[in-house]
Amino acid sequence: MSSLPADVEAMVGAIQYEEQGEFPVERGYIWTTCSSVENGNPLFWDDDVATEITDGPIAPSTMLSVWFRPHHWVPGRTSSGLPLQVHFDLKDAFDLPEAVMTDNTLVFHEPVRPGDLLSTRQILQSVSEEKTTKLGTGRFWVIDVEYRNQRGDLVGVESYTGFGYRKAG
Template sequence: MSSALEEEIGARTAALVPKWTGVSLDAGPGDVECERGYILHWAEATENANLLYWDEGVAQDVTGGWIAPPSMLSVWMRPLMFNPNAREQVRPLEMHFRLKDAFELPEGIVTGNEIVFGVPVRPGDMIATKQTVTEIGDVRTNRLGTGRPWTIDVTYTNQRGEVVAVESYRMFCYVRSAS
């Protein structure tokens, strides 16, 4: 049995589901080039003693040179929060925010995340992203509120067009339940 709120959200957003499913956003390259200094600070901050990030000989033997830790992936795609030369403010995972606005679901959480890695990120790489809405689920209610789940796949590519990773975000966006 569905609630009145589920029915209202379902009716209001039903036509949006096919309109948004499959839509992609080319977010372009991030604002920061992969640099060795960033890699060292990340390895230091996370106390990552993997010799791939500390010993050039090991890095050369194993990966053909320096690489960034896979856990740094999102560092390279994030826009700077302040940039005096920026024409417009682009948020990380911009497609998610556009969906929230279109569906009028102001709250959201990430319910799952999966990453499949491709070629490693190397110093000098500029990472671009393409965000694609792959699924929008049915309206449902849980302890957080009433809304819809959706999945956005983010494809990361370097300046050579090589796929660095594909990351799938599963989210639930909702209107809070009245207390």
């Protein structure tokens, strides 16, 4: 028997917050990122190597989330969704004022290529029973963020473990 409230139970496994990236994957950001960490991997700098090994240029694997960070400003926008909105929804659902991320895992599937237009969606994987840690009492939850390209291929999954809690005392 689950002890989760029905509204949270209904969230588990459901696809939420599907969003399209604001711009296609582009090489300028790839080069700026490589430059920022002095990454000389020829896959990103030598098109002959990229053609031979990866069938053309690709983006560094760890850039997955870069393609989804919203522009700092766009005309007419009055608000923007929080990244990882499901996390904030759970804080609200359980009325837990504090939260921390305890774990972050990235899994890489099909390579991301310049010109790709990625989409993302959030899926709540699990919510724990109530637990008490040194931070306070609350619940752990695991949220997956899936990334897909315009052909529907899975390109990666980010998995976050959050702990929402109320301070002891």
